[in-house]
Amino acid sequence: MTLMERSVAEEANRRRRGRALEDALLRAAWDELVESGYGALTMERVAVRAATSRAVLYRRWPGKADLALAAIRHHIETNPIPLPDTGNLRDDLITLLRAMTRRRGELAAMIGAQLGGLFTEARTSPAELRELVLGGRRPSSRRIFDRAAERGELDLTRVPRHVLDMPFDLMRHDMLMTFEPVPDERITAIVDDLFLPLLAHYGGVRTAGGPGPRPPAEEERPTS
Amino acid sequence: MTLMERSVAEEANRRRRGRALEDALLRAAWDELVESGYGALTMERVAVRAATSRAVLYRRWPGKADLALAAIRHHIETNPIPLPDTGNLRDDLITLLRAMTRRRGELAAMIGAQLGGLFTEARTSPAELRELVLGGRRPSSRRIFDRAAERGELDLTRVPRHVLDMPFDLMRHDMLMTFEPVPDERITAIVDDLFLPLLAHYGGVRTAGGPGPRPPAEEERPTS
DNA sequence: TCCATAAGAGTCATTTGTGTTTCTTACTAC
């Protein structure tokens, strides 16, 4: 048994403590939440997944709701969305929306938790959910628009906030309605057929080049 | 005891049968679903609410998932959304969106059921949820657009389908993100600042009169 | 009126999950 092998074997018998343990607990809780939803989340299952005992969980969180909420917060904190920088707004936005759809399980877990009663049980408010769901994303979306403004692509003073929010709102809607990845055709339709024409409408776009009026593509959404 | 009093008393002791019983069962299940969510839905509680015994439920539905799904279907069938006819598209649309937000509890109940595992447990597909959530509403939305076309307000051949869907998608999004009624300012912003400009962009509007570019209202959404 | 059916009530056995407690022992700091 080499020194390395012994170190690995010793590691296997070691108890986790402090930060390392808490990270592992919260990660296990998050994974259970994403896989099974809030309703089916149990302390026992989280404990098993984290290779620990329930008493360890109860020493930190009074119950399932508090654990779930802490897991959500932890996940958001430790998994920031990378900010694209493609050099132009359209590509930044499409990249970001693609990243969003790859993480749709997070949205489902959080909204599902709320609808399952989490925020009532944890004695906090739906406003916190909004902060968690939207707050973690708005800075990113704001940043790509700020960058576009810096590049001279966009005049933010002319564009209502709800225009900037719209692509993300529609993505969230679709993710919750279909439980499938949002197809690329839909992402490009949101950007090219809805968002960019609105930017142009408000005179927010500084460089011509946006798609003009086009024949209606009459695209079929993934509804069946 | 008069004849009327005896009739009322007799009614109170009467058993329900057939359609009347089944309607009562499904209504009770729906009400429980809306109040407590899918996770906390129990056969016992539905039975109590319907003033019946669990055996009566089990005689019809093998379990909670089937009952919940049947309740959802029954509710949609028996509660169609009234179709506004104000004489112009904008007011029809705003009226319809207001009706939507008053019924946000339905959306929460259905999406919550899905996220709580209903459609897996009931061995049906998320596509059915989409049909239930969207199908019951798309005909209405389609109708107001058809009417506008008949009135000569709108040229449907020029407008992509996802433009027509957008107001409803955004409403659903907001209802799920805020768990509050969508404020009127937001509804009018969706219609006047997002939807109508897009109609104009595609040349779908036949009569001028839509709002032109306006200074960004920089409206605050209900986020805090 | 009689008969077949099912509504409604109550009971039972089983399972699952919660919350707690006790015990052993790993671990850190002194």
Added chain:
DNA sequence: GTAGTAAGAAACACAAATGACTCTTATGGA
């Protein structure tokens, strides 16, 4: 090395829900 703390394991008591079963009796149709 010692002491204090908490991780991890196991067991316990209790509550809630499920699914099934038995019994009484209301109900509709013949």
